[in-house]
Amino acid sequence: MEEKLKQIMQQLFKVSEITENASFTSIEGWDSLNHLNLIQILEQTFSVTFETDEIIEMLDYKTIVDTLKKRGTTF
Amino acid sequence: MQNGVGYNLALMQGKPLTLYEWLNGWKEMEIIKLTGKEYYLKTLLPEDVTDRYVDWLNDPEINRFLEVRFTKSTLESIRSFVEKFDNKSKYLLGIFTSNDDKHIGNITLKVNLIHNTASTGHLIGDKKYWGKNAYTEAIILLLDFSFNKLGLRRVNGSTYITNIPTIISLKSLGFAIEGRLRESYKDGNEVVDSLILSMLKREWSEYETQLKRRIIT
Numbered sequence: 001m002e003e004k005l006k007q008i009m010q011q012l013f014k015v016s017e018i019t020e021n022a023s024f025t026s027i028e029g030w031d032s033l034n035h036l037n038l039i040q041i042l043e044q045t046f047s048v049t050f051e052t053d054e055i056i057e058m059l060d061y062k063t064i065v066d067t068l069k070k071r072g073t074t075f
Numbered sequence: 076m077q078n079g080v081g082y083n084l085a086l087m088q089g090k091p092l093t094l095y096e097w098l099n100g101w102k103e104m105e106i107i108k109l110t111g112k113e114y115y116l117k118t119l120l121p122e123d124v125t126d127r128y129v130d131w132l133n134d135p136e137i138n139r140f141l142e143v144r145f146t147k148s149t150l151e152s153i154r155s156f157v158e159k160f161d162n163k164s165k166y167l168l169g170i171f172t173s174n175d176d177k178h179i180g181n182i183t184l185k186v187n188l189i190h191n192t193a194s195t196g197h198l199i200g201d202k203k204y205w206g207k208n209a210y211t212e213a214i215i216l217l218l219d220f221s222f223n224k225l226g227l228r229r230v231n232g233s234t235y236i237t238n239i240p241t242i243i244s245l246k247s248l249g250f251a252i253e254g255r256l257r258e259s260y261k262d263g264n265e266v267v268d269s270l271i272l273s274m275l276k277r278e279w280s281e282y283e284t285q286l287k288r289r290i291i292t
Contacts, residue, residue, distance in 0.1 A: 024247045032240035033206030056242045056252075 023060035109216040111290035116168040121154040131200030179204045182213045192229040231273035249282045
């Protein structure tokens with residue numbers, strides 16, 4: 001599942017690699033609008049619905065993984 | 076020039092007084108210009124108010140988080156709004172593209188001169204520039220001006236919790252979420268909370284070099 005997540009982020013942000021330290025500030029293509037696109041794709045792919053408070057915290061790879069785990073997604 | 080960010084202060088000259096200026100005692104107003112990488116900020120003047128700007132304020136997608144949405148905007152109402160900014164305690168700066176001087180939005184700073192604090196608000200009116208770093212550059216330029224030029228101690232912004240692009244933009248720049256006002260606004264048919272985010276001068280000093288790299292050509 002983590003591979004799937006990395007693949008989504010790579011395609012969306014147009015980067016060749018997503019590391020464990022990837023964050024909103026370290027990836028140029030991860031802007032505020034693309035963040036909303038990412039959330040939408042994650043919700044569709046993993047069949048979850050995020051709360052607003054989660055969406056504004058999911059600004060780095062690790063927090064996204066943790067939030068998906070909390071939402072019951074198995075990695 | 077200070078650390079690559081230019082302050083360009085010039086005086087307005089030879090401009091006829093508006094009624095507001097005449098009634099309130101005309102003083103020459105500084106035109107402020109803050110230059111970034113792809114955008115620059117410049118004091119917005121009544122003559123910068125165009126039909127295009129008025130259309131932004133009447134567009135439900137653009138004005139979704141603006142209180143101006145509850146009234147119909149016109150050239151006159153917006154020119155009158157622009158005239159109320161004095162560049163002393165209330166700043167209204169237009170966001171312009173560096174390559175073709177296109178006005179794409181605004182950013183405001185309302186200063187409390189006693190407490191050395193300020194609040195900021197913004198509008199990116201030209202939808203083509205949503206997600207194009209315009210707000211990020213504008214807020215970095217404004218923070219630099221606020222802390223290094225005006226000597227403020229704190230700048231804060233307040234926004235609907237449903238305005239996610241603004242919240243994450245400010246968070247990514249180092250603003251702290253410091254407060255939540257419950258059920259404070261209506262967003263469509265929903266009642267929503269709002270967040271207050273702020274940056275202090277000492278935090279700016281910590282992030283300054285890193286943030287300015289994003290606006291230096």
